[in-house]
Amino acid sequence: MPKLYKTILITGAAGRLGTELRRGLAPLAETLRLADITEIKNVQPNEEAMVFDLADEAAVLKAIDGADAIVHFGGVPLERPWQDILDSNIRGSYHIYEGARKHGVKRVVYASSVHAIGYHTLEAHIDTDAPVRPDSLYGVSKCFVEALSRFYWDKFGIESACLRIFSSFPEPADRRMLWSWLSFDDCVRLVVASLTAPRVGHTISFGISDNAVKPVDNSQAGHLGYVPQDNTERFRPKVEAEKPPLDPKAPSTIHLGGWFVDIGHPDDEASK
Numbered sequence: 001m002p003k004l005y006k007t008i009l010i011t012g013a014a015g016r017l018g019t020e021l022r023r024g025l026a027p028l029a030e031t032l033r034l035a036d037i038t039e040i041k042n043v044q045p046n047e048e049a050m051v052f053d054l055a056d057e058a059a060v061l062k063a064i065d066g067a068d069a070i071v072h073f074g075g076v077p078l079e080r081p082w083q084d085i086l087d088s089n090i091r092g093s094y095h096i097y098e099g100a101r102k103h104g105v106k107r108v109v110y111a112s113s114v115h116a117i118g119y120h121t122l123e124a125h126i127d128t129d130a131p132v133r134p135d136s137l138y139g140v141s142k143c144f145v146e147a148l149s150r151f152y153w154d155k156f157g158i159e160s161a162c163l164r165i166f167s168s169f170p171e172p173a174d175r176r177m178l179w180s181w182l183s184f185d186d187c188v189r190l191v192v193a194s195l196t197a198p199r200v201g202h203t204i205s206f207g208i209s210d211n212a213v214k215p216v217d218n219s220q221a222g223h224l225g226y227v228p229q230d231n232t233e234r235f236r237p238k239v240e241a242e243k244p245p246l247d248p249k250a251p252s253t254i255h256l257g258g259w260f261v262d263i264g265h266p267d268d269e270a271s272k
Contacts, residue, residue, distance in 0.1 A: 004196065005029040009067040011054065011074030011096070014040045017111065017168055017187055018073050022047065024188030025071065028195060035063050035074065054092025064099035069195055072096050073111040079136045081266050089141035097152045105158065109194045112146055112162040112204070114180070115139035118257020122179075126256075127217040128164075128204040135257035137266060146204065153202040161194035161224060165207035172235050175243050176258050179213035183230035186210075193226040200224070215256060 005028055012018040013034035032047045034040045040049040052059035054074055075089040100108055118135025120126050132143045149160035166180040168187050186209045205221035210228040246253040251261045
């Protein structure tokens with residue numbers, strides 16, 4: 001049976017989630033073109049690897065040439081000094097969308113983040129139409145790319161699925177993750193759904209597993225066909241035995257962004 005795509009470009013392919021996507025997206029494409037700022041290891045026969053900085057526009061455009069879809073998981077993954085955020089997450093994502101426009105790529109799957117809406121509270125039970133409320137410069141960069149992708153859909157017809165990923169790790173590391181966890185397998189399911197849905201347009205979806213506590217409403221992304229199959233209940237006894245209860249009055253408990261709401265400006269921290 002022919003593959004749905006000839007070539008899918010994955011940025012951030014050496015990272016935690018990029019490594020999982022290499023496995024999960026292999027059935028969809030003849031070739032996975034892997035990109036990262038660091039060395040990509042164990043390159044398989046169906047893969048080709050490229051090492052470059054997303055701030056390098058020429059390198060980004062070269063990587064996109066010949067791709068049929070882009071899974072953009074590259075960039076700095078946490079709060080960092082403003083210059084790092086600007087070069088990697090903001091300027092680098094602009095290069096991704098310009099490359100898509102110039103090379104005729106019609107669909108981008110973007111790793112957005114809970115930190116784009118981190119100052120909303122759990123009990124607000126927001127949906128994907130809620131106003132953005134970033135909790136960090138990192139979150140601001142995610143809001144920028146969501147807006148950028150909307151512009152490229154409205155003006156140039158490039159579809160985007162912006163996935164607001166919560167906490168994607170092998171297993172929940174603390175009590176917050178009992179509600180915020182996205183399993184690796186569900187992360188793959190979400191990206192596969194975003195690549196195989198007949199129409200995406202401009203879609204924002206929450207990236208979260210089917211946990212008992214459901215702090216957000218993802219129904220407006222139902223057309224993607226993402227159905228999470230994992231939850232945290234099997235981890236609950238261990239986590240609750242090993243981790244102290246959350247302070248219900250703490251800002252990091254109240255807000256979706258967790259501890260990100262407690263950190264200051266990263267440039268102040270870097271200057272100390």
